[in-house]
Amino acid sequence: MRETNIPLYIRYIVTAILLTSFLFIGFFITNSNILGRAHNTLIIQIGFYIILSVSLNMVAGYLGQLPLGHAGFMAVGAYSASLFWRLGILPSFSNIIVGLIISGITAAIFGIIIGVPALRLKGDYLSIITLGFGEIIRVVINNLDNITYGARGLLNIPRYSTFTLVYICVIITIMVIHLIMKSKHGRAIIAIRDNEIAARSCGVNVIYYKVFTFAVSAFFAGIAGALMAGNQGILVPNNFDFMTSVNILMIVVLGGMGSMFGSVISSIVLISLPVFLQPLNEYRMIIYSLLLIVVMIFKPTGLMGSYEFSLTYFLEKIGIKRREENV
Amino acid sequence: MLFFSQLINGLQLGSIYALIALGYSMVYGIIRLLNFAHGDILMVGAYVALFSLTASFDPWLVITLTIITSTLLAIIIEKVTYTPLRNAPRLSVLITAIGVSILLQNLSQFFFGASGRPFPVHLLLEPTVFNFFGININNNSIITIIVTIVSMIVLTFIVKRTRLGKAMRAVSQDLDAARLMGVNVNNVVTFTFAVGASLAGIGSILYALRFPLISPNIGGILGLKAFVAAIVGGIGSIPGAMIGGYTIGILEVLVITFGLSGWTDGVVFLLLIIVLMFKPTGIMGKNIAEKV
Numbered sequence: 001m002r003e004t005n006i007p008l009y010i011r012y013i014v015t016a017i018l019l020t021s022f023l024f025i026g027f028f029i030t031n032s033n034i035l036g037r038a039h040n041t042l043i044i045q046i047g048f049y050i051i052l053s054v055s056l057n058m059v060a061g062y063l064g065q066l067p068l069g070h071a072g073f074m075a076v077g078a079y080s081a082s083l084f085w086r087l088g089i090l091p092s093f094s095n096i097i098v099g100l101i102i103s104g105i106t107a108a109i110f111g112i113i114i115g116v117p118a119l120r121l122k123g124d125y126l127s128i129i130t131l132g133f134g135e136i137i138r139v140v141i142n143n144l145d146n147i148t149y150g151a152r153g154l155l156n157i158p159r160y161s162t163f164t165l166v167y168i169c170v171i172i173t174i175m176v177i178h179l180i181m182k183s184k185h186g187r188a189i190i191a192i193r194d195n196e197i198a199a200r201s202c203g204v205n206v207i208y209y210k211v212f213t214f215a216v217s218a219f220f221a222g223i224a225g226a227l228m229a230g231n232q233g234i235l236v237p238n239n240f241d242f243m244t245s246v247n248i249l250m251i252v253v254l255g256g257m258g259s260m261f262g263s264v265i266s267s268i269v270l271i272s273l274p275v276f277l278q279p280l281n282e283y284r285m286i287i288y289s290l291l292l293i294v295v296m297i298f299k300p301t302g303l304m305g306s307y308e309f310s311l312t313y314f315l316e317k318i319g320i321k322r323r324e325e326n327v
Numbered sequence: 328m329l330f331f332s333q334l335i336n337g338l339q340l341g342s343i344y345a346l347i348a349l350g351y352s353m354v355y356g357i358i359r360l361l362n363f364a365h366g367d368i369l370m371v372g373a374y375v376a377l378f379s380l381t382a383s384f385d386p387w388l389v390i391t392l393t394i395i396t397s398t399l400l401a402i403i404i405e406k407v408t409y410t411p412l413r414n415a416p417r418l419s420v421l422i423t424a425i426g427v428s429i430l431l432q433n434l435s436q437f438f439f440g441a442s443g444r445p446f447p448v449h450l451l452l453e454p455t456v457f458n459f460f461g462i463n464i465n466n467n468s469i470i471t472i473i474v475t476i477v478s479m480i481v482l483t484f485i486v487k488r489t490r491l492g493k494a495m496r497a498v499s500q501d502l503d504a505a506r507l508m509g510v511n512v513n514n515v516v517t518f519t520f521a522v523g524a525s526l527a528g529i530g531s532i533l534y535a536l537r538f539p540l541i542s543p544n545i546g547g548i549l550g551l552k553a554f555v556a557a558i559v560g561g562i563g564s565i566p567g568a569m570i571g572g573y574t575i576g577i578l579e580v581l582v583i584t585f586g587l588s589g590w591t592d593g594v595v596f597l598l599l600i601i602v603l604m605f606k607p608t609g610i611m612g613k614n615i616a617e618k619v
Contacts, residue, residue, distance in 0.1 A: 066418055117604050123417050124361045128554065129603050132596035135551075139593030242547065246425060253422055285433040292426035297411050300419040 011312055018311075023167055030163040038275070040163070044231050046271045047166035048224040051173045053251040053263040055220035058177055060249070061258030061306070062186070063213045064193030066127045069114070069134025070221055070248050075141060075240035076110045077103035077222025078229040079148055082157040085230070096160045100169070100226050107222025108215045110137070115214030119207055122196075134245060142237040153236040154229075161230035169227060173220050174260060180216065181260075189213055250292055253302050262304030331462045333580050339468040339537060341576020342475035346530035347553035348560065348568040349482060350523030356563030357499045357519050359417065363424040364404055366550015367431035368524050372397040372531030373446070373541045374439055380450045389451065394528035401524030405517055428547070435543040443542035446535040467536040474533065475569075478526060483565055491518055499563060548592065555599045561612030570610055574598075 030040045056070050081103035090098055114133045118126050141148050148154055180186050188209050191199040200206050229235050251270050256262030274284050295303060347369060354362045376393045384392070408427055412420045448454065448467075455466045486492040494515045497505040506512050534549070535541060552575060560571025578598060579591045587594075602609060 060418075064418070066421055117600060121603060121607060124355075124359070124421060125558075125603060125607065127421060128361070128558065129600055131551070132555070132599045135596050136593045136600075139590060139596075143589045143593075242551075243429075246429060249422070249425070257418075282437065285429060286437060289426045289430035289433060293408055293423050293430065296415075296419045296423040296426065297408065300412075300415055 006312055006315055011315070014315065015311060019171060023164065026163050026167055041231065042272060042275055043163060044161050044166050044227070046268050047163075047170050048161075048227040048231070049248070049251065049267040049271050050170050050264050051220050051224035051227070052248045053255065053267050054173055054177055054260055055217045055224070056248050057252045057255075057258065057260060057263045058181075058189075058217045059213055060252050061256070062181060062189050062193060063210065065122070065210075066249075067118075067130040067214075067217075068127045068242070068245050068249070069130035069132075069137075070217075071240040071242070071244035072114075072130075072134030072137040073107040073110060073218040073221035074225035074228070074244070075137055075237070076218075076225070077107040078225030078235055078240070079141060079154065080106040080222070081226030082154055082229040082235055083147070085158050085160065086154075086156065088158075095158075096165065096230075099160075100223055103222045103226035104219040105222075107225070108219040111215040111218025112211055114218075115211040118214070119210050131242065131245070134240075135242065138237050138240055141240075148235075148237070151237060153234050155234050157229050157233050157235065159230055159233050161227045165230075166227055169223055173223070174264070177216070177220070178260060185209070185212070250288055253292060254288075254295060256302035256304030256306060258306040259302065259304040259308060261307060261309040262302060265304070329584075332464070333584050334577070335462070335464055335468050335472075337577035337580035338573060339471045339576070340579060341556075341573035342471045343530055343533050343537065343549075343572075344553045344556045344575050345569045345572025346475055346478060346526050346533065347550065348556040348572045349479070349565065350526050351550075351554045352557040352560070352562050352564065352568040353495075353519050353523050355557065357495060358409075358413070358502070358516055360409060360420055361424060361554065362520075362523075363421075363428040363550065364431055365523065365527060366546035366548075366553065367428050367435075368397050368401055368404075368546070369527040369531045369534065369549065370435060370541070370543065370546035371400055371431060372528045373535050373545065374435060376451075376532050376535060377444060377446050377541050380447050383450070386451050390529075390532060393532055394525050397524045397528035397531065398521045401520045401527075402517055405520040410513065410516075428550075432543050432547065439543065441543060443540040446539035446541050448536055448539045451532070452536065467533075471533045471536065474529060478529060479565060479569055482522070482526070485522070486565065491515065495519055552592075552595050555595055558599060558609055559602050561609030564609070564611040567609055567611030574610075 026043065029035060030043060033040070035043075052070065052074065056067070059065055059067050081099040084099045084102050085095060088095060114130060118129050118133075121129055142150050144150070181189070188199070188204045189212075191202070191204055192206055192209055196206060225240075228239075232239075251266050252263055254262075254270065255264070255266030270288070274281050277284075280287070299305070347365065350365050351362060354360055354365070372393045375396045376389055379389045379392050380386075404427055408423055409420065412423055452467060452470070457464045457466065457469070484492075486495060494505070494510045495518070497508065497510055498512055498515050502512060505515075534545070538545075553572070556571035556575045557568050558571070559574055560567030560569065575595055575598070578594060582588070582591050582594050606612075
């Protein structure tokens, strides 16, 4: 950790001011309808894609495994939250919160269920087994006709996903994952990525941390799924197919494996680009897949690598100089 | 009687899976690359067959053209995308393979349209039904099963009896040692891709005979299930890929016979998970100790 002479409370105050001002700007923009409905939906969509990509990045970038079933966790979260919300047993606000927590916990339980057998495997086999689980979840949802309404779609989901809710969820996700990665648990996860055998011989409980990472990642994927359900108002199992997982993976890879900042930026760019480049929409997937291949060949760590944006560093750059003896 | 006709049905489906699984298995066995684009090469092959048939080419010419196109496509993919990544981390190679797969799907969607096109089976083969002791068998089932068995015999011959086959086995055991012994690794890898893709080319025609509706996304799930077949049978083993393919094919037909057609994909992946949990090397696979 680098030394800095900016006091902790100043850094916290600056962060808090920035976060709240973003919240108010976003709230103002979405509520006054300057941009129109389509763009409001887009902003919310960017929000849950940030949660998805940051949570996938935790497994793909930090743990160094490549799960291809992220959409499965999303589906679990989306369906459990929507089914709970539709019951409407609690008053509005607590209904939203409890629904979100339920979605996260259900998805995390599935993450553990999938994580435990997947542990015996690594690399390509782990990717395939998670892909298989993702597909199984989709098939099961498709066939549980009397609960999920199968391919006809789950309708009349209350549209709870306002900008404020999504924004707060994004902040919480990024904060929690950032704090985990800065703690001793995070260092253990990175140690597993760098060399599993060495990590194990240093006393890192590899099995525990793998399941833990899977569960946290699934928890947030579930919440993102719930937010997506609250945004669309309708769910069909095909929202959660293999291509959805690949889309999230694309965001993570292009942003940078192991860079949360990269995931956020690339979610914003890749999700909003098709809207602003309407004429190019037909070529969108062609361009993205070409980009994916080219990036993998020339910069395998992704565009941002493992770069993280640091507010402290930024503050120092714009004027508050470090003292010489600290360098 | 129903049992036997369903068995033939399952064998036909299994043959198609086995042909594709052989391609996966060989490539994975040699450079540990899960070639996600393999199913999509089959899809492109099916389109080539479809267009050349509608242009009323001779059936043999159609078959040759399909096989040549898929082989060339695979060689180009291998040279352009996989060769620069030969020494890259496995994760990047896997992501690249996924990228190639999406690229092929979207290019086909762009050029040929997203909706399915009917495959003119009658131009290739007049459908006839044989009657063996009261069991009705389509001629395309018989052709599919025979072609697959012949391909497997030819492939086994190539791998066991030719110089290139010997080189392939050497590379799959130890790439660097094979290179030191004077094996041209790049050529061997390209050759493996070519052989796998030509099998996919044959598979594309057999697939079109069985499911005469071609769309850009047929390769995705078909390829995944074929890869499941390769893992179930034991990756890197030719008879393993066949056994895996037939297992998956017969299993799917059984599930459909029991009236659970919505669950087929789920059951196939469940089988994969069971196999990976209890015998990760597959039915015919050898146990390989992990190197520290």
